[in-house]
Amino acid sequence: MDLPTLKNRIKKHPIFLAEILMIAGLLLALITLLASLPILYLVFFSVGHVMIIAGLFFYFRAVWKDLKKHKVL
Amino acid sequence: MENHDINIFWWISISLCLATIATIVITGIQGRRQPNQIPKKTLFFAIGLLPLSVLYFSDITILQSMKDEQFCNSCHVMQPFVDGLYDEESEGLAAQHVQHIRIRENPCYTCHSDYQILGGVRDKIRGLRHMLAFYIKDENERPELYDPYPNENCFSCHMESSTFMEIEDHADNIEELMTDDVSCLECHGPSHPEE
Secondary structure (H helix, E strand, C coil): CCHHHHHHHHHHCHHHHHHHHHHHHHHHHHHHHHHCCHHHHHHHHHHHHHHHHHHHHHHHHHHHHHHHHCCCC | CCHHHHHHHHHHHHHHHHHHHHHHHHHHHHHHHCHHHCCHHHHHHHHHHHHHHHHHHHHHHHHHHCCCHHHHCCCHHHHHHHHHHCCCCCCCHHHHHHHCCCCCCCHHHHHHCCCCCCHHHHHHHHHHHHHHHHHHCCCCCCCCCCCCCCHHHHHHHHCCCCCHHHCHHHHHCHHHHHCCCCCHHHHHCCCCCCC
């Protein structure tokens, strides 16, 4: 998948970005729990948390926009 | 928290992680195939709620496992200290505590954690700094404490002992001991083998 296609997909489906970030963050959590290496703890606490929280942010932003679009809010 | 509790939390975290990833992937594929029928409730559960529970359980598991002495031992500069705990010939205070089962688990954390309100949080942040330093700095120097060892850490267990104040030196110097003017280690040290 090239960059313009990816950008287009994210624009069309805003939840796609949230899904990607969330899966990446969760995989990192999974690897950290399985491997129990100090370096992974460090990566999980810095990058993993940011990914999961960013995923949540993009998901709820997409939900908010959807609700506004359908005039629920 | 006991070690078997950590195991339960570990299993919960792993299960939640796998369940969340599977749900996101399945709902994602379903959503691409039928864009008009995106399972919004499942998606809310998978992306909105489950990851928060994963964060909660995995953070507890990881933070608890960071208390274990084998975690401290994973940095090579700490190996002489941790190995010294189990050295039967060692007369260091830490080794005496561990070998006479005064401390049953997490000996490093028990003696070196700060017993103030936010002490645990500060220790975890320091732990992360130690890890960062371990990977960034290439030093084999003997690590040193940030501050002189506080007597408060000894008092958190020994003050409860009925015999503590019966010892003349303790009773005579209680004010100096409470204010850290006299360190417990002056009489009871060294805590770890010198070299």
